[in-house]
């Protein structure tokens with residue numbers, strides 16, 4: 209442990225001593241600005257594909273910092289973590305190292321919408337991410353602040369088209385050149401912090417905002433459209449002053465499930481995991497919120513905040529008279545703090561304390577640091593290509609909160625994709641996109657670049673049309689092979705493991721399809737194992753497995769000679785068998801859409817009242833654009849593949 213700390217200390221000191229003048233003579237392939245969740249994944253991904261990369265961030269010790277909640281994953285977000293991991297990103301492994309309470313959310317629903325989630329130890333998460341980045345070959349990490357971009361005209365004949373050639377450091381510390389630049393400044397771009405009536409410049413408590421030059425350059429020099437969003441964080445509570453006996457105890461899963469496909473177990477032992485507690489707001493909380501609105505500048509602003517993670521003030525104003533959940537979450541194995549999820553607030557600190565003490569479990573609570581809000585600039589993401597490059601600036605990529613998203617997972621997933629493409633551009637390789645049919649990352653990026661954002665964007669499973677195929681369990685099969693063979697961002701060790709898994713799964717499925725469970729001897733064995741009556745006379749092992757009560761382990765105990773070799777994949781085989789018919793249906797639908805590209809859409813079609821399941825947003829887009837063919841409809845921003853299937857079915861029927 210001591211040796212590890214000394215090595216880390218040495219690495220940190222040598223990174224801090226990197227100066228702009230030391231690296232200025234050197235032209236990098238990629239410069240990443242910002243060491244948050246987007247920046248760390250971008251730097252690591254660019255490095256993995258072979259680009260010489262420089263990560264510049266304001267403070268090295270905040271690399272891997274969790275600005276708000278000490279947790280990772282959940283429904284939709286967990287899928288993103290699995291996909292980042294499948295492409296060899298850091299986030300999943302960091303979660304496995306730092307997790308102190310693992311659970312799968314939505315377990316009562318189908319595995320396609322399960323949400324792997326963990327409470328994290330903040331210190332451990334930072335430690336893991338820093339140790340990975342500071343030891344990566346081809347990656348230099350430098351502490352400093354980027355003040356501006358160096359840009360030139362991409363083509364003197366075409367005004368308005370630029371090319372980025374490097375960055376200019378703050379305080380006249382010099383210029384550094386690169387072929388590609390990825391900006392991941394999170395909540396720091398023209399950031400302002402809010403608490404009560406007080407407003408001060410900042411990107412996060414105790415940290416200055418990005419230098420004004422960067423915002424100015426994006427807006428005025430490059431002509432990009434910027435917007436403003438806000439978010440907030442709760443006060444951190446002193447654990448010893450919380451009365452947990454007055455809250456409901458919530459235990460983690462007995463067997464923690466790792467996020468990473470290459471981990472068989474988590475760092476924290478199952479028995480060492482920490483519990484969470486659940487409590488609720490009271491009418492007293494609502495009273496304090498109402499009485500404090502006039503001294504709460506953040507809540508008075510028109511700027512949009514995160515709808516799905518609102519402050520307690522927004523909840524009270526929007527849903528008066530309701531009781532709201534408050535989760536009391538651990539901040540780490542040895543931390544003396546508690547994070548009250550659901551109580552993000554920006555009123556003056558003395559009123560924060562009064563509000564908290566209105567909750568029975570917090571009647572004598574003390575605050576270590578008060579909650580606060582932040583407002584920041586974001587770049588409207590419709591100005592980006594699907595490979596996250598700014599359309600009007602060659603070599604300039606954006607990822608994370610700067611694109612209008614919220615959340616660590618959303619940031620990391622974009623960072624990874626921007627890093628891959630920034631690296632590819634610098635190495636003169638063509639950029640690549642991910643489709644909505646192959647990943648949640650593809651869904652998110654497509655939503656951002658084709659629809660834009662009006663409020664902080666976060667991932668939900670409902671955003672994906674193909675969620676039965678985009679499951680957390682199969683992210684490796686969807687992405688790891690492509691990640692190695694086409695992108696070059698996946699290690700050969702991970703690739704070999706994914707090939708082994710794919711081989712094992714397909715062999716097991718062939719075995720299941722080839723076995724017919726109809727002979728009286730086998731029926732008897734099935735009955736003995738407690739499996740209810742087989743309905744069909746001829747039923748394959750795969751169809752058998754589609755029965756809710758049948759597990760692969762059961763089949764393997766009856767037919768060990770056939771199935772025992774595949775027992776390590778039991779859960780995955782069961783999920784594959786259940787979902788295969790749905791996925792094949794979806795695939796056929798997609799192929800049908802491709803075949804029917806030239807199908808003419810009736811010119812008088814009334815999209816607004818069409819008797820099919822289309823969202824109001826899709827109806828309006830179709831009504832406005834009135835596409836001639838199905839192919840033209842598929843290319844309209846905001847028209848989802850699911851909507852196209854409904855449209856195709858309707859037009860084919862009425863033809």
Ligand code: FAD
Nearest residue numbers: 242244245246266275276354394395396440608609615619
């Ligand atoms: P960040 O994690 O913000 O990282 C940006 C990095 O860039 C920082 O390290 C910064 O030092 C560096 N940087 C900035 N400018 C420069 C520069 N010019 N030069 C060099 N380095 C620079 N998310 C939720 O999902 N739910 C919430 O409730 C929530 N609440 C939040 C509350 C607060 C107060 C804050 C600050 C964040 C909150 N978040 C929340 C957001 C979450 O932290 C982000 O979504 C996530 O961290 C974004 O990752 P990122 O990499 O884009 O940016």
